[in-house]
Amino acid sequence: QEQLVESGGGLVKPGGSLRLSCAASGFTFSDYYMSWMRQAPGKGLEWISYISSSGNTIYYADSVKGRFTISRDNAKNSLYLPMNSLRAEDTAVYYCARMEDEESGMDVWGQGTTVIVSS
């Protein structure tokens, strides 16, 4: 069964850091492109970062550029998102999802992990 499981969320003070992880199972992780999305409470979906299957191509939304870093370890079937300089507006449920290519839909999503930035 193809599955993604996020972890690493929690409560952090403004200016703090967290590292999210996304563990893949049931499929060949290295064949797929991956993205991180987030959803603030009561709001819509926001794409925040993308990494190609090899890790050679990376994109960020302007809202997180310079603060978040996407990476992957294909040997460990894992995707990561270290987040620095966190702000209240980063409070959201964070999802990882896989893509077959840049024009395909995101066909497998994790269950999400919650990040709360508050003093």
Next chain:
Amino acid sequence: QSELTQPPSVSGAPGQRVTISCTGGSSNIGAGHDVHWYQQLPGTAPKLLMYRNSNRPSGVPDRFSGSKSGTSASLAITGLQAEDETDYYCQSYDSSLNGWVFGGGTKLTVL
């Protein structure tokens, strides 16, 4: 403000047909990038409902259909059922942003 514009809400009676529009611009839908649709039940992760404009993943009923024309796309749902009442999002790639954009979401109410 989303790069893709959806109506905040639509509604229909059981058995009826509803459509949800998704309007983009020259750097996303109008540039030829495919549109995908997601269904999100409360408290759960989004689920891919339609990919590459008009293709249904296995398991999605044929009551759902998608289309794309110019700078817009639409999701149509026929034979509305109570279980269809939830949130729907469109998504595409944006060449000028070098990233993916979602519509603001549409809440479907089954009357």
